[in-house]
Amino acid sequence: MKLVFRQYLASLRERRELDAVLPDLLSELGYTVISRPSIGTRQYGVDVAALSPPHSNGGRKLFLFSLKQGDLTRADWDGTPQALRSSINEIIDVYIPTRVAQAHRKHEIVICLCFGGDVQESVRDNVTMFTNARTQSGLSFEEWNGDYLAGLLVEGVLREQLVRPELRTHFQKAVAMVDEPEVAFTHFLALIAGLCSVTGASPRERTTILRQLYICLWVFFAWARDTGNIEAPYRASERMLLQAWALISDDVERTTKASQEIGLAYSDLVGLHFTIWDALIGEKILPFVERQHAISVAVDSAASVDVNLRLFETLGRMAMRGLWHLWLKAGSAPLPDLRDDWESPEASALAQQIVHLIRNNPILLTPITDEQVVDIAATLLFLSMIEQWNPAARNYAEALVERTTFAFRTQNRYPTIHSDYRTLVEHPRERTDEFRSAETKGSTLFPLLSLWASSLGSEKGAAHLAKFAAKFLGHCNAQFWMADADTEDRFYMGDTHHGISLGSLPITEDGADLMGILETECSSAAPFMQLSAIRLGHWPVLALACRHYRLPLPPNLWLGVMAQLREKHAPRDAADAARPARGRRTRAGRRSTPKRSPRKTE
DSSP: OHHHHHHHHHHOOIIIIIHHHHHHHHHHTTOEEEEOOOSSSOOTTOSEEEEOOOOTTSOOEEEEEEEESSSBOHHHHSSSTTSHHHHHHHIIIIIHHHHSOGGGTTSEEEEEEEESSOBOHHHHHHHHHHHHHHOBTTEEEEEEOHHHHHHHIIIIITOTTTSOHHHHHHHHHHHHTTTSHHHHHHHHHHHHHHHHOOSSOOHHHHHHHHHHHHHHHHHHHHHHHHHTOOHHHHHHHHHHHHHHHHHHHHHHTOOSHHHHHHHHHHHHHHHHHHHHHIIIIIHHTGGGTTSTTHHHHHTOOSOHHHHHHHHHHHHHHHHHHHHHHHHHHSTTOSSOOOBSOOOOHHHHHHHHHHHHHHHHOGGGGOOSBGGGHHHHHHHHHHHHHBGGGHHHHHHHHHHHHHHHHHHHHTTSSOOBSOOOHHHHHHOSSOOSHHHHHHHTSEESHHHHHHHHHHHTTOHHHHHHHHHHHHHHOTTOEEOEEEOOTTHHHHTTTTOOOOSEEEOSOOOOSSOHHHHHHHHHHHHTOHHHHTSHHHHTTOHHHHHHHHHHHTOOOOHHHHHHHHHHHHHHTHHHHHHHHHSOHHHHHHHHHSOOOOOSSOOOOO
16 A cells, blocks of 8 residues: 555646645644635745644644655755755744744644655765754754555545445556556445445544545546556546445534535545546647547547447547536526626636537537437537537537437437447348337427427428428337435435426427426425535535536526526527417428538537
8 A cells, every 4th residue: 555655646746736736635634724826926935834733741843844745855855946855945034933823833833845755875865964954943854755645545534444444455556557547446336435434423523534635636647647548437436425425414513623624625636526527628628629520539439339339438528527517607597597797717718618519529419328318418408508519409409309310210320228338339220110119119309309499499400300200209208317205315325216207298499388387396396405515605515516427407407597598599499489379380381301410619
C-alpha cells in the first residue's frame, strides 16, 4: 500500500493536486487547517497553514507548509522567485511578521518543506545548511517527503481500523488494473460500496469516509493518468458522488459545524469529479470535436455499434457537465429553467462544442437503443436552458426525428428496447414487421422527441412524428419513467428496480395532450419533490444518477423548461390553433418523407 501511495504522490502536480490533498490529510490526522491554497492572492510562500494536535503537555505547533511537485531539484531549490528557498525567505521575512494571527504567536512555528518525491543528493547539503542556519528559538524546520506522506496516508486515513483488509485489497487491485477499465472499475466499486455501507455513523465518521473516498479516488486517477486511460476513474467518480450523496444527504440541510465539514468534503469530491472530466473529456475529446468524424474514428472499432454507444456516452457526459455549469450559476432555483442571461462562458463554449460534436459525427442522430434517451434528454435540456442555443436544440430534435423514423421504416438499426451488447451487435436480427414490433413495443424516446420538437417550434418535426406514430407505432407503449416512494432509498445506491411508468402517452402534432397529462401527473408528484437531491436544491445529482444508471430523466425535472419553451412559442401555436380544422388535417395528413441528410444543428 505504501508503494502505491508513494508513486501517486510523486505524480501529483503542485497546484490543485498536492495542495488539494494535503488539507484533508491534515484534518484527518487531527490538525486544524487555518489556511488553504488560493489563486489570485499572494501567499508569501505558505500554501497551507495548520495547527498540530495538542501534545502531551497541551502545547501545539503552527505548521507552515510550502509545497513543491515531485523531487526537489537544484532548480526547484534556488534561482527563481518560485524556488523553495525564496518561498522560505518570504515566510520568515513577511508571512510570520504580518500574517500569523495574534492568537497563534504563542505557538512554536514549524516551516515544513513538503513535496511528493525526495530531496535529490545534489541539493541535500544546500537544504541542510540553509535550514540549520535559519533555525532559532520558536522556529524550526521539518521535511515531509513522498515517503513520509505515504506513511501518513496508510497509517492515518486508510489505517486498518477504518478500512477493512478486504477493501484495501480491492483498492490495490483497482490501481494495479488501471489499464483494464472494466476490471479496475469493478474493484473500485467494491471499495466505494464497502466504505459507504455504514449504518449509524456519526458526522465525524461520515466526514472521514468522504476523505477516504477522496484520497482513494485521487490515487486511482493519478495512476490511471500515468497509463493514459482515465475511463475507469471517471466512471468511479460518478458512482462515488451518488453513493456519497446517499450517505450524507441528511447532513446537507443542517447548520452544525460537523455538517458544514461534511458539505466541504462532498464539495471536494465534486471538484475532483470535474478534474477527472477535464482530463478525459476536456483534454482528449474537446480539442477534436470540430474535425469531421474525428471522435468516431478515435473509437477504433470496426463495429458501428461500438461507435454508436461510445459517442452517445460522450455526448451525455458533455451535457451533464453543462448542466453542472448552469446549476452553479442558477442561484436558488430549485429546478432547471430557461434564461438568456446565464453569464456562464464555460456553458456557452461547451454548448458550441456539443453542436460541433453532433454536426461532425452524424451517428449521434441514430440512437440504437431506447436507453440512450437519457443522453439525448440531457443534451436537449442543456441546450434548451440557454435561450441563444434553443435553435440548436430544435434542429437536433428535428434531425433525430427524421433519422430515427427513417431507420424504423427501413428496418435498419432503429432504437430497440434492449441494451445488452450482444443483442445490439446483431440488431436487427430479423428484418420483418413482427420482429420490429417486438423490438419497439415500448419507447421513451418517441414521446420525448415529440414533446421537445413541438415545444421548440419544430412544426415539421412534430407533424412528421405524429403522422409516423399514427401509422407505425400503434403497437408501441409510449411512456416516461417517474419517481415513486421507494426511489429515494434505492436510486443513488444503484438499485434500478423502483419508480413507476407513465404509459399509453399520446404523440400528437402540437404535443398539447401529452403536456396536459404531464402537468396533471407532475402537479401531485410528491415522491419527486421529496427526493433529497430535489428537496435540497441539488438537481444535477438526480440527473447524474439517471445518466449513470441509464434511467430516463423524469419529466418533473424538465417540465418547467418545456412550459417556458411553449410559452415562448405561444404566438405561433395560437396562430396554428386559429386555422380551420380542415387545413390542419390536410397539413398533418400530407405525405412527408424524411430526408436522407437531416438538417444540421447550428
